[in-house]
Amino acid sequence: MIIITFMFWSSWWALNGVVSDPQTNLLRKDCTPAGILVLPNFSIFSDNVNETFGEIREQIMSINKHFATAQQGNGGNPVFSLFQCRNYLSVHDCVGCFDAAAKQVRNCPAASPGGLVVYDGCFLGYETTGAFLEQTTEDFNAVxxxxxxxxxxxxxxxxxxxxxxxxxxxxxxxxxxxxxxxxxxxxxxxxxxxxxxxxxxxxxxxxxxxxxxxxxxxxxxxxxxxxxxxxxxxxxxxxxxxxxxxNYQTIHITSEGKQGSNKKGTIIGVVVGVVAFVLILLTLLAWIKRPKRPERSVPRGDISGVSKLKGPINFSYRELKFATKSFSAENKVGEGGFGAVYKGTLKNGKAVAVKKLTLHQSKKVEEEFESEVKLISNVHHRNLIRLLGCCSKRNERILIYEYMKNTSLDKFLFEDTLHQNMQFMAWKLYERGLHMELVDNTMDPNDYNVEEVKKIIEIGLLCTQASAELRPSISEVIVLLQGNGLLENMRPTMPILIET
Known part of the structure; x- marks a missing residue:
């Protein structure tokens, strides 16, 4: 069984919802009556309250937390404080809600041994004992x-x-x-x-x-x-x-109230990442299959005549040979259908992944390779390894990527299961209506919606169409993801085999 590996696990869109809104709509304020507990020293107790509030604010700002507790017992006047803001708030808004709550609760009488404030965006409370930290509905519950x-x-x-x-x-x-x-x-x-x-x-x-x-x-x-x-x-x-x-991560519930996949926004982000990966493969395929064009001279290190895009760095073969210890076996970190990958260390100490491509020879390799690499080098995404540059020497074609720590570029981009998402197994399962055979069998069926997974697979196949005219644009992909299904005129056809 082929396993679809969701390697691009974050969405590429920035948070675009509530901005600079600490949500300080006051829902409740309580001050513990002074007669319930006599404080030994009001002044010291007040100082201890301020001390715990300062500690909490520091935690929120420095550790980017949405939850914090603090305690202080100077002078025999113990204080236990607790703060929690809603997890969807930014750090800036979380601090803003805390500041409003701290100001509000300090309005309690000086002799009050406790107080609490509830806002839409946060909760702040303090007492002389830590028992309230574990309370749920004992003291109050309201709507x-x-x-x-x-x-x-x-x-x-x-x-x-x-x-x-x-x-x-x-x-x-x-x-x-x-x-x-x-x-x-x-x-x-x-x-x-x-x-x-x-x-x-x-x-x-x-x-x-x-x-x-x-x-x-x-x-x-x-x-x-x-x-x-x-x-x-x-x-x-x-x-x-x-x-x-x-874009806040949510669980998905259908209009009938049935819970589906647990993070629809994340799934959409995964699909966009996978589509971007497919586009890189298609780019490599394009220059292999591209029809011959008239000869023209392209100066080394300057391919501005090919594209207006910013080009990659041209590394010298000697530099890469030095970085990889002559492409030694000890520096080899992986190998896939498109070539071997080596870890290299440049003279400036930067670690890189060096991939020697196995490609068909062509009289037009120089021009085509550089123009396509230039296109790939301008694709920047938080979930894609960045292409730093390239090297051409005789029949050698080499790509230089950022080095991915703790694993190999080969496993990340060209692992065996994907090389097989290349031998038409995915297409054959789709033709037989066996979409779900592509899903990792270790996943809990309750964690995803079957129909959405089928749709995602079909959209992925659309992106592998032989003709560029048949492949959807990114905007069309987003529309398809948000819709209920594919249009009749957008059904996948068999993709091209990539020869290696």
Whole structure:
């Protein structure tokens, strides 16, 4: 069985949702009455509160955390403080929410042995004992609802409940105890956004129980356009207004409420990365199969007449021979259908991956090789190894890449399973309707949606069409990914065999 290796595991789009919004809509403020516990020294206690707040702010800024605790016991006046902001907030907005909460809670009377503030974007609390760090709904649980009622309230309520139920089940299993989702109503009139989060100091069971309470309280708000349920240990929110970034990682739920793949945005990013990889292979194929053109002289090191793109660095063969110790066996890190890969160290100390290509000879190799390498060198993506340059000497064609630590370029780009995603096995399985045979059998079937995987495979095959006119553009790929299926006039045809 061929395994599709999802090597490009991050999306290439930048976060483009909520920007510079610390979400400081105040939901609750409590100050512990002074009579409950007599403080030995109000001034020292206040200083200790400030000390813990300073430590928390420093943690958020320096370690880029969304959660922090601190304690201080100077002068026999102990203080335990806890802060948590929503995981979708940027560090800047997280700090902004903390600053607002710290200012708000400092308004508690000086003799108060504790206080808490709950905002849309964060939670901040302090007390004289650490017991509250593990509390869930013991002291309070509450809801906050908008006043706008949604039209089509029955379907809206049903879908919102299904979304929250799915998040309530998922969040306690996730590291950090949080989860998010969004989905359009079946009529495409409204998108619902939902998020849940538990305090990281409580147990998984405590998280489950707290979210259960929040979920049971949420019908108070439905079918209003927005609702929140919150307590010491957890926070739950839904809204028809986007309150987290569009590209924030979410679990995918169908309009029927069924949970599908756990990170649709990530899957789309994976596909775009795979498409970019296929384009690189097609580029190499293009210059192998390119029809002959009239001879023309192209100066070494200057191919500006071929393209307006910025060209790669031309390495000398002698330099690469020195870097790889004459392409010695001890420097060889892998080999695939397109050639051998060597680790090299340049004179400036930079480690590179040097790939000696095995290609067909051609009278036009010099011009074609340099023009195509120039195109590849201008493809920059966070999930693609960057091409640094090339070298041509007689029949030798060499590519120089960034060195990938802990593995080989050969395994990354040309591992055996892919060389076979080249011997038409993927196409043959597609023809027989056996798309799912391409999926890694170690993956949990509950972690992906079968129909979406089939669509992704078909889009990948579209990108390997023999004719450039038949291959979709990146914009078309994105449209196809967002649609329900392929168009009838965009069905894959058998790709070309790449000879090696």
């Amino acid at each position: 906050s609802c908008s006043s706008q009622t949604m039209t089509g309230s029955t379907s809206f309520t049903s879908l919102a409940q299904q979304m929250l139920k799915s998040l309530q089940t998922t969040a306690p299993k996730n590291q950090g105890f949080f989860a998010a989702t969004r989905i359009e109503l079946p009529d495409n009139s409204t998108t619902i956004y939902a998020f849940v989060q538990c305090t990281e100091t409580i147990t998984q069971t405590g998280c489950v129980n707290c979210l259960n309470t929040g979920y049971n309280n949420m019908p108070t708000c439905l079918p209003n356009s927005e609702g929140r349920a919150y307590a010491y240990g957890c926070f739950m929110r839904y809204s028809t207004t986007s309150f987290f970034p569009d």
